[in-house]
Amino acid sequence: MASQYKYSSVGDSTKGYIETFGLPWKELKKKYNIDQVDMFKMNIEGSEIAVLDSIEDFSKIKRFAIECHDFRADRGHGDHFRTKKHVIETLEKNGYTVTESNKLGVKGEEWADHWIRAERIS
Numbered sequence: 001m002a003s004q005y006k007y008s009s010v011g012d013s014t015k016g017y018i019e020t021f022g023l024p025w026k027e028l029k030k031k032y033n034i035d036q037v038d039m040f041k042m043n044i045e046g047s048e049i050a051v052l053d054s055i056e057d058f059s060k061i062k063r064f065a066i067e068c069h070d071f072r073a074d075r076g077h078g079d080h081f082r083t084k085k086h087v088i089e090t091l092e093k094n095g096y097t098v099t100e101s102n103k104l105g106v107k108g109e110e111w112a113d114h115w116i117r118a119e120r121i122s
Contacts, residue, residue: 025054036060043067046081049090058094064118071114084114091118 023031040061042048046069055061068084091098101115 025051026056037062039063039065041065045069046072046078046083048083049086052087052090058096058120062120064091064096064116066116066118068114068116084116087116091116094120096120 028034037060040063042051042064043066044051048066048068066087068087069081070084071081073079073082088098088100096118097120098116098118101112101117
């Protein structure tokens with residue numbers, strides 16, 4: 001798996017990559033015997049949909065904090081960054097109460113307006 005070496009390089013193939021270790025969610029859970037997750041935090045530059053769509057059993061995850069990057073799509077960096085609507089719909093469909101950061105009073109920074117928090121009360 002390859003990752004760009006710093007945030008400013010994301011989306012610019014001329015700035016270089018480094019090799020990183022990564023596993024799909026299903027394999028990670030199995031390898032580390034993960035049965036319950038209290039907080040699942042994601043800041044993965046447009047890959048939120050792929051991860052959420054790979055989760056087979058949301059009942060084992062209590063909370064999410066996910067940064068979506070729609071602001072990057074708005075800047076012209078590519079539509080693959082436009083994930084916020086899908087993230088919210090997926091979480092709500094799976095029984096979470098979703099709160100967007102801009103509704104928590106965090107305003108003024110465009111990235112701050114794209115954090116999604118979700119919690120399952122059970």
